[in-house]
Amino acid sequence: MFFDLDSSAGFAVAFAIGLIYIPLLLVIARILGLYAVVAEREAQVFTLFGKVIGTLDEPGLRFPLAHFGLKALLVPFFGKLYRVPTTLRQHYLRDQMVNSEEGTPMGVGIWYEMQVSDPVSYLFRNANPESSLQANVASSTISTLSNLEMDKMLEDRHQLSRRVRATVSPLSEQWGYQLGSVYIRKVAFTDRQMVDNITEKVVKRLVQVTSAMKQDGENRVGLIKSQTAFKVSQKMAEAAAARPAIVGDALNAIAQRDPEVLDAVMEVMETEQLIQSGAEVEVLPTGSEIMVQVGSS
Numbered sequence: 126m127f128f129d130l131d132s133s134a135g136f137a138v139a140f141a142i143g144l145i146y147i148p149l150l151l152v153i154a155r156i157l158g159l160y161a162v163v164a165e166r167e168a169q170v171f172t173l174f175g176k177v178i179g180t181l182d183e184p185g186l187r188f189p190l191a192h193f194g195l196k197a198l199l200v201p202f203f204g205k206l207y208r209v210p211t212t213l214r215q216h217y218l219r220d221q222m223v224n225s226e227e228g229t230p231m232g233v234g235i236w237y238e239m240q241v242s243d244p245v246s247y248l249f250r251n252a253n254p255e256s257s258l259q260a261n262v263a264s265s266t267i268s269t270l271s272n273l274e275m276d277k278m279l280e281d282r283h284q285l286s287r288r289v290r291a292t293v294s295p296l297s298e299q300w301g302y303q304l305g306s307v308y309i310r311k312v313a314f315t316d317r318q319m320v321d322n323i324t325e326k327v328v329k330r331l332v333q334v335t336s337a338m339k340q341d342g343e344n345r346v347g348l349i350k351s352q353t354a355f356k357v358s359q360k361m362a363e364a365a366a367a368r369p370a371i372v373g374d375a376l377n378a379i380a381q382r383d384p385e386v387l388d389a390v391m392e393v394m395e396t397e398q399l400i401q402s403g404a405e406v407e408v409l410p411t412g413s414e415i416m417v418q419v420g421s422s
Contacts, residue, residue: 158201161187166212168244171197173204177245182211209244213305216259221266225275232313235266235289238305239297247301254300258293265292266309282309 154160161181163169168182171193178200179193189197200206216239220232239258241247251257269288270278278285290307297304314323379386 158189158197161189163187168209168211170207170244171200173200180244207248209241211241213238213240218263221263223267223270226272227275229275233270234311236310237262237307240303241301242303243301251300258297258302261296262293265289278312285309
C-alpha cells in the first residue's frame with residue numbers, strides 16, 4: 126500500500142487549523158449573537174437601546190435571529206444580555222419579633238420558597254427584588270401575628286402561614302417572583318425570666334397532675350378492694366345460710382333410710398359441741414344413787 130505524503134500532510138494541517146479555528150469561530154458567532162445556549166432553569170433577556178426586545182427561557186441551542194429578527198445582531202453592540210436564574214430558592218428568616226395579645230415578646234422564624242416567574246419584571250420593576258421580598262415577608266409576618274393570643278400563635282401555625290402567603294403573593298408577583306410554600310417553623314419566647322416562670326408552672330402542673338392521678342388510682346384500688354370484700358362476704362353469708370338447709374336435708378335422708386345411723390350421727394355431733402364448748406362434764410356410773418346439788422359452790 127502506498128500513501129501520498131503531500132495529501133497526508135495537507136490533511137493534518139487542515140485538521141489542526143480546524144481544531145484551532147472552529148471553536149474560535151463559534152465563540153465569535155456567540156459573541157455576535159448568532160446563537161445562544163440557554164441552560165436549564167435559566168432565562169435570557171435581550172435588551173436593545175434600553176428596551177426589552179425578547180426573552181428566551183427554553184433550554185437548549187437557540188438562534189436569536191429566528192426569534193427577534195435582525196435586531197438581535199445589534200444587541201452585542203447597542204444592547205445587553207441578562208441571564209436570570211429561575212431555580213426554586215429557599216430562605217429562612219430568624220427571630221422576627223412580635224408581641225402576643227398578653228404583651229409577651231416572642232421570636233418567630235419563617236421559611237418560604239420563591240422562584241422567578243417573570244424575568245423582565247424581576248430585572249426592571251425593583252432594584253433589589255430579593256431583599257424587598259424578604260422585607261415584605263418579614264413585615265407581613267409581624268403584622269399577621271402581632272396581638273394574637275399566645276395559644277393561637279403556638280397552635281394555628283398552618284393557618285397563619287397561609288395568611289402570610291396570601292398577603293405577600295400579590296406584591297411578589299409584581300416584582301416577577303412566584304412565592305411558593307410559606308411556613309412558620311418556630312415560635313419561641315425571648316424573655317429568659319418568662320421562660321423560667323413558664324417552666325416552673327409546667328413542672329408544678331405536672332406534679333399536681335401526677336399526684337391527682339396517683340390519688341385517683343389509690344381510690345380506684347380501694348373501691349375495688351371494698352367491692353370485692355363485700356361480694357366475698359355476701360357469698361360467704363349465702364353459703365352459711367344455705368348450710369343448715371343442706372345438712373337438714375341430708376339428715377332427713379339418713380333418718381328415712383336408717384334411724385340408727387341418724388342417732389349415732391346426732392350423738393357424735395352433740396359430743397363435738399360439748400368438747401368445743403369447754404364445759405365441765407361429770408360422769409356418773411350407771412345405777413348409782415347420788416344426790417347432786419345443783420347450784421352448790
